[in-house]
Amino acid sequence: MELVLKWSEGVQGIDGLVESVTNAAQNIEGALHDFFGHYIFEVFKTVGYQGVLDTHGFEKAESMAGQIRDFIDAKIGALEASRALSSVDWNGTAGAVIVDGIVADTIAIFGEEQP
Secondary structure (H helix, E strand, C coil), rough: CHHHHHHCCCHHHHHHHHHHHHHHHCCCHHHHHHHHHHHHHHHHHHHHHHHHHHHCCHHHHHHCCHHHHHHHHHHHHHHHHCCCCHHHCCCCHHHHHHHHHHHHHHHHHHHCCCC
């Protein structure tokens, strides 16, 4: 849903939405980057967000959401530097390892006490 909202931002009517989504689809690597960024953030919220809440409290955790998204985005960007996202078998072991690794890194950075 968030991607549809992003792709529909500023467009006029259904024709504008069709054009926007078509443009996104023509850049499959960018679309995959956006999709997996959102997906990994949602996985993090499911498995790691409670640790952030416990460590930092609700208000601080909520204010960190942008930083967490940026961190995940940077991790995906680093992956893209070494391979095309479209070459990853996201339904298989390789995809699971990538998602689990980024989620674990995110928990390690944002879910632990800061000195």
